[in-house]
Amino acid sequence: MYDNRHNKEVQTNEEQFGIIDIEEKDILSLKENLPPEIRSLDEMKAKDVRTLAEVGMVMDESNRSGTYLCYGQCGFVTTQFIEGLECIPIAEALEKYIWLKEKYWFKAIRRDEDEIVEAISNSIPRGFFIRVKKGYKINKPFQAALYMTRKTRVQGLHNIIILEEDSELTLLTGCTRAHGTKKGLHLAISEIYVGKNAKFVSTMIHNWGPSFDIRPRTCTIVEEGGVFISTYCSTNPPRTIQMYPFTHLKGDNASAKYASIILGIPNTYCDIGGTIMMEGDNSRAEICARAVCKGGNIVQTGLLIGKGDNCRAHVDCAGLMMSNEGMIEATPALRALNPSARMSHEASIGRIAPGELIYLMSKGFTEEKALSTIIRGFIDPGIEGISPELDAALTEVAEISGHGEEWDVIPIRNR
Amino acid sequence: MIDIRNLHVSVEGKEILHNVNITILDGEVHALFGPNGSGKTTLIMTIIGYPQFKVTKGEIIYEGKNLLNLEVDERARLGIGLAQQRPPTIKGVKLRSIIDFYSKNNPEKVDYISKQIEKFEMQDFVDREINANLSGGEIKRSEIFQMVVASPKFFILDEPDSGIDPEFLGKIGGMLTEILKPKKNQNQISTKNTGLIITHTGDILKYFDANQAHLMMGGNIVCTGNPKEMLKQIQQHGYEYCVRCNRRKREL
Numbered sequence: 001m002y003d004n005r006h007n008k009e010v011q012t013n014e015e016q017f018g019i020i021d022i023e024e025k026d027i028l029s030l031k032e033n034l035p036p037e038i039r040s041l042d043e044m045k046a047k048d049v050r051t052l053a054e055v056g057m058v059m060d061e062s063n064r065s066g067t068y069l070c071y072g073q074c075g076f077v078t079t080q081f082i083e084g085l086e087c088i089p090i091a092e093a094l095e096k097y098i099w100l101k102e103k104y105w106f107k108a109i110r111r112d113e114d115e116i117v118e119a120i121s122n123s124i125p126r127g128f129f130i131r132v133k134k135g136y137k138i139n140k141p142f143q144a145a146l147y148m149t150r151k152t153r154v155q156g157l158h159n160i161i162i163l164e165e166d167s168e169l170t171l172l173t174g175c176t177r178a179h180g181t182k183k184g185l186h187l188a189i190s191e192i193y194v195g196k197n198a199k200f201v202s203t204m205i206h207n208w209g210p211s212f213d214i215r216p217r218t219c220t221i222v223e224e225g226g227v228f229i230s231t232y233c234s235t236n237p238p239r240t241i242q243m244y245p246f247t248h249l250k251g252d253n254a255s256a257k258y259a260s261i262i263l264g265i266p267n268t269y270c271d272i273g274g275t276i277m278m279e280g281d282n283s284r285a286e287i288c289a290r291a292v293c294k295g296g297n298i299v300q301t302g303l304l305i306g307k308g309d310n311c312r313a314h315v316d317c318a319g320l321m322m323s324n325e326g327m328i329e330a331t332p333a334l335r336a337l338n339p340s341a342r343m344s345h346e347a348s349i350g351r352i353a354p355g356e357l358i359y360l361m362s363k364g365f366t367e368e369k370a371l372s373t374i375i376r377g378f379i380d381p382g383i384e385g386i387s388p389e390l391d392a393a394l395t396e397v398a399e400i401s402g403h404g405e406e407w408d409v410i411p412i413r414n415r
Numbered sequence: 416m417i418d419i420r421n422l423h424v425s426v427e428g429k430e431i432l433h434n435v436n437i438t439i440l441d442g443e444v445h446a447l448f449g450p451n452g453s454g455k456t457t458l459i460m461t462i463i464g465y466p467q468f469k470v471t472k473g474e475i476i477y478e479g480k481n482l483l484n485l486e487v488d489e490r491a492r493l494g495i496g497l498a499q500q501r502p503p504t505i506k507g508v509k510l511r512s513i514i515d516f517y518s519k520n521n522p523e524k525v526d527y528i529s530k531q532i533e534k535f536e537m538q539d540f541v542d543r544e545i546n547a548n549l550s551g552g553e554i555k556r557s558e559i560f561q562m563v564v565a566s567p568k569f570f571i572l573d574e575p576d577s578g579i580d581p582e583f584l585g586k587i588g589g590m591l592t593e594i595l596k597p598k599k600n601q602n603q604i605s606t607k608n609t610g611l612i613i614t615h616t617g618d619i620l621k622y623f624d625a626n627q628a629h630l631m632m633g634g635n636i637v638c639t640g641n642p643k644e645m646l647k648q649i650q651q652h653g654y655e656y657c658v659r660c661n662r663r664k665r666e667l
Binding site for chain 2: 361
């Protein structure tokens, strides 16, 4: 009988790629209190500022409601006074608010969820606490940047975001590293609480590189009528990333949408999924996953669980193969626990149709411009009013994806 | 403007066009008639440069350059534009991407383009995905509107009048009038665009005076003549009449 265990094509992802083990010395380093590398944001070098701008963090805060920067292991907060908005380092928040530990600290995620969460829970609390008070709608986005410096081997953060009843916030999170950083491990827990009729829009842009391993762990609880929209875009993938954010639509009429846009390049492994559990009646959920593979391995998963009455949901995973190397695995999944649930899924993987490419070229687009235009359309998350930062990141993904295409993948040449 | 000489074209090894010869001078608009499957679309796709249409013999000279040495996009940038009959749907890409591309390449036309969007009531179209969920008439409107915006020196319309109601035809006719309106070039000299229009019904001929018409059958141009006269004969006697007429011409 043929033994499939050694056949690369049929092995499971874990067998094929393995999940990195966190080294003991890295975990121990999370317990160390390293001296701050800078004393204020003004001390950042121009190179740092440029790198951070690539993931949407800008020094000019005229279009921001505030900034949190984790520079290496040290957090900085700058907030203009905006009524109803509070952002402070998590360690300070834990001291300031006794109720934080009682009601929110490790209440969405269990301490023993996995080794990543456990490692952070045993370390010095680093990260941010953001609260929008009841009834306040913050009209400018808050920006958070998590920056790995050359001296940082490991970054471990625990963030808590609370949107009280009828409040609104847009958060732009940029995660990146200083140029020339050799190796890094970024671990993060985010516990997000979206209150009754509150709306939280989160955009996360990652720009890592092949020396990094990334393990975010996010859980969001959405109360009655709450809305949670999360968009993730990776313009430069790390060596490995694995994340499965979990959203619990606890209240009736709550809704959530995940959109993820991933670019795969050789020697990278992106395992990005998400689960939305619809417990409240009439809740709505949507997962939209887009992957462009120029090499490397991409796993897209999306699970929707319909528990409450009349919940509606759709999951759509789509991939573009831009290279003869690499892999995309798309697994949209549905789980109905209630007969009134109406859920649907779709998955598609393919390459760009030559007819589409030539059509745009017949309008005068160069081949490269036509490719990037088609890819930009493919990865559009379908969210109204996307931020300029996300738009720039998506355009960058499209341009990188369309660059240096192999002719045998898309045969459109005349000669 | 364009001179097609002794053109032979094959698709997947089968010759579709045999010895096609057409000359269109600057500022002229020609009509191309012919039954289904006669090779009309093959001819225009070859002019545009679609790679599956292989030229085995002959040449296409456009403004003194042999187009066969150029890629699709290079031909477009020389000023050749096509409004297709069955263009592809491009998911996620909005018509605005193409309009913006024209604006970016011709900053002096930004005002003109926004006026045309308003004039032809295309505001809703520009933010829709290219050809997605559009009716046949809407696709034609979108395609021909792109010709209005791009205003190519040599435009090709593939059956702009087939399968559309009179109201839509009026809108398309209005766009064609705009395309044909004399425009000043960089040297402030008034020029008129040159064109080739494929039509079955001839309905579009109401909106402009074609200089010449050609009838294509079996991959050949079998007759060239007065557009209105030729259309009348085709409508009254069918395409075979033109073949017989052509045969008689040769006999004489």
